Amino acid sequence: MKKIRNYKTLAFGLAVLLFMLQITSSAAIWQTEKAKAATGPQDTSTIVVSGAAVTVDPNIVMSAVTAVEITKYSIAYQWSAVPNATSYYVYKYDTVQEKYDFYTVTTGTSIQVAGLAAGEEYYFAFYAVNDQTACRSDFVVSSQVFTKPEKVENFTISDNTTTSVVLRWTDIPSATGYIIYRAGTGGNFKKIGVASTGEYKDTTLSAGKTYQYKIVAYAGTEANVGEESPAVFTCSLPAAPTVTIKGGNQRVRLTWPAVTGANGYHVYINQNDQYVLLTTLEGKSNKKFIHTNLENNQIYKYYVTAYRNNVYNGMVYESKASIEKTGIPMEVSATSTQPKLYKSKSLFKKSAACKKNKDFSKKLDYAKSFAIPGMLNTNVAEFGCGTMVPQGITLAKSYFFVTAYDGRGEENSVVYVLTKDDKELVTTIILPNKSHAGGIAFDGKNLWITQAKTLRSIPFKTIKKALDEEAPYLELSSYGVEITLPQQAATVTYYKKLLWVASYDELKPGYLVSYKISKKGSKPELTPLKTISMPTRVQGIAFSSNGRLIVSRSCQTDPKKRGYMHQLDVYKPNLKKASKVLSLLERFAAPLLFRP
Known part of the structure; x- marks a missing residue:
């Protein structure tokens, strides 16, 4: 019985021991789990220490x-x-x-x-x-x-506009974000923004420019970056051209201002309700297209785009289409020779100029007068213009030459050529640009026309060819020479084998400078010789055979406006005293006032 009792005691002890171990184990597990739940990188309390150093x-x-x-x-x-x-x-x-x-x-x-x-x-x-x-x-x-993040891969640029592009790349899961760098063609990269995903839109571009981009991923902070992506080039789109259209005789002309950043232009035409490319014009300044061989009185529709070439990636970036323009070719009449305001001598004598200005009316020689051509219409290479403004006049050989510019700025300036004897229009010279053409003179071999601070020549032999061929107009592609002057060239005359060029200023006195001409028969050159001071508001000058200088002066058409003046002054300049040092004019006669 005692032996059995000992076994029972032993069994009871083992049971108690197992129970206590279970409690201890459970407590340890609970403590471990509790420690794990509270653990973070700065909490080292749960680290099981290795080795003997505890x-x-x-x-x-x-x-x-x-x-x-x-x-x-x-x-x-x-x-x-x-x-x-x-x-x-x-x-x-x-x-x-x-x-x-x-x-x-x-x-x-x-x-x-x-x-x-x-x-x-x-x-x-x-x-x-x-x-x-x-x-x-x-x-x-x-x-x-x-650690450093991966390199950005599959970097592309698309959705180009005049002011924006969209950058896309494969997103890197471990990257915190991305830094975007941009540069021009020179490669001076600057940070322009950050992104958190694989896409970024840059909205700060200027139209018609070339840009390059790099992207780098970062992890943690922006200081910890990976390897840069290769640079990717792109272009912002050029702006759409602002097109003006005009119909002429069997032709239509489209013009537009030069577009910043454009390398050329595409012209499209509507055919059977679908636009097709008509022509491509290379060069930013090639901003005019004339579509010829058309049928008059028919409707033609066009639009124009500007394009930019990217030499770095071989791509062409085309602008949005201009506003659709409709042109109708129509017959253009010949340059008019009839008067515009006063159709007869009797009507002209009733004008304000004759009635209110007795000096003008007294000295008027109507028999030698003639109507300036082109005032009703000028045929400018088969485009009509009814807004020409006459400017300068000169006599060259047996012809009168009269310059004029388009008051609306649509057509190039012209020179009307009339015979000296019967004042008949024989041809019209169409100048290469829209020059104000304020003055014109003839040196025996060249016509000279003023524009801003330049004198531009036209060899008379070029005009003679058109006269011999009896062409209704001569369209010049360029001038003979273009010479830049130190002063403004408002008007010009030829006297004693010198060109005399006068400046214009509304408020300040101007200058009259004489120039010696060399190499008249080839490429003329000018050398300044003498300078004479001039009054304000000079519009035209002419020397008489006895050396008197006739100066037309005018400004404004409204007497209430500042600087209003319309008069002729006659001077006797002392050319012997004139030199490179300014000398004053000596008044010879009182001004002849013209106040219509």
């Missing part, structure tokens, strides 16, 4: 650990040597499991942690050990470190 010695102090080199797949750490320390233990933090695992032990003061993932966050914990005393320091946790 006791923390307050005299063993390990300083901060620094990441000295970071690559895409590795981190190099370094720290100061700890006195009496013989080794250093390293633990790597598992961000998924939220716990530290033993990584390595080293006797040096640096380690290279390799085999890491690109663009990921890492923490490491360190402590120093004195193997002789089996004691260690407290844990030191490294600062947050991200």
Whole structure:
């Protein structure tokens, strides 16, 4: 019976022991789980210490650990040597499991942690050990470190407009974000923005310019970047041209201002309710197209685009279409020769000029007068113009030459050529531009026309060819020479084998400068000789055979406006005293006033 009782006692003891172990085990498990729930990179309390050094010695102090080199797949750490320390233990933090695992032990003061993932966050914990005393320091946790992210791949640019483009690339899951850099063709890249995904829209562009972009991913902070993407070139679109259309005889003309950044233009025509490319014009300044051989009184529709070539990627960037323009070719009459305002002598004598200005009426020689051509209509290379404004007049050989410009600015300026004897229009010279053509003179071989600060020549032999061929008009593609002057050229005359060029100013006195002409028969050259001061508001000049200088002066058409004047002044200039030093004119006669 005693033996049985002993067995019962033993069994009871074992049961109590197992129960206590179960309680202890459960408590340990609960404590571990509780510790794991509270753990983070800075919490080292749950680290299971490796090796024999378990006791923390307050005299063993390990300083901060620094990441000295970071690559895409590795981190190099370094720290100061700890006195009496013989080794250093390293633990790597598992961000998924939220716990530290033993990584390595080293006797040096640096380690290279390799085999890491690109663009990921890492923490490491360190402590120093004195193997002789089996004691260690407290844990030191490294600062947050991200490895370098991957390189941006599949970078493209699309959706180009005049002010924006859209950049797209393959998103990198581990990247925190992306830094966008932009440069012009010179390559001076500057940061323009950041993105959190694989797309970025740049809305700060100027129309018609070439740009290049680079993108770099970063992880953690913008200081921790990966390898830059290759540069990708693109262009913002040129602006759509602003087109003006005009119908002429069996033709239509489209014109537009030059578009910034354009390398040329495409002209499209509507055929059977569908637009097709009609022609391509190369060059930014090639901003006019005349469609010929059309049928009069029929409707034609067009639009124009500007394009820009990108020499860096071989692409062509085309603007949006201009507003659709409709043109109707129509017959254009010949240049008119009839008067515009006063159809007869009797009507002209009833004009305000004759009635109110007795000097003008007294000196008027109507028999020698003639109507300036083109005032009702000028045929400018088969385009009609009823807004020509007469400017200068000169006599060359047996012809009168009268300049005029289009007051609306649509057509090029012209020179009407009339015979000296019967004042009949024989041809019209169409100038290469829309010059104001304020003055004209003839030196025996060349016509000279003023424009701004230039004198431009037309060889008379060029005009003679058109006269011999009896062409209704001569369209010049260029001038003979274009000479820039030091002063404004408002008007010009030819006297004593010199060209005399006068300037215009509403408020300040101007100048009359004489020029010697050389190489008249080829490419003329001008040399300034003499300078004479002139009054304000000079419009035209002429020397009489006895050396008197007749100066027409005018400004404004409304007497209430500042500077209003309409008069002729007659002077006797002292040309002997004139030199490169300004000399004054000597008044010869009172002005002949014209106040209509």
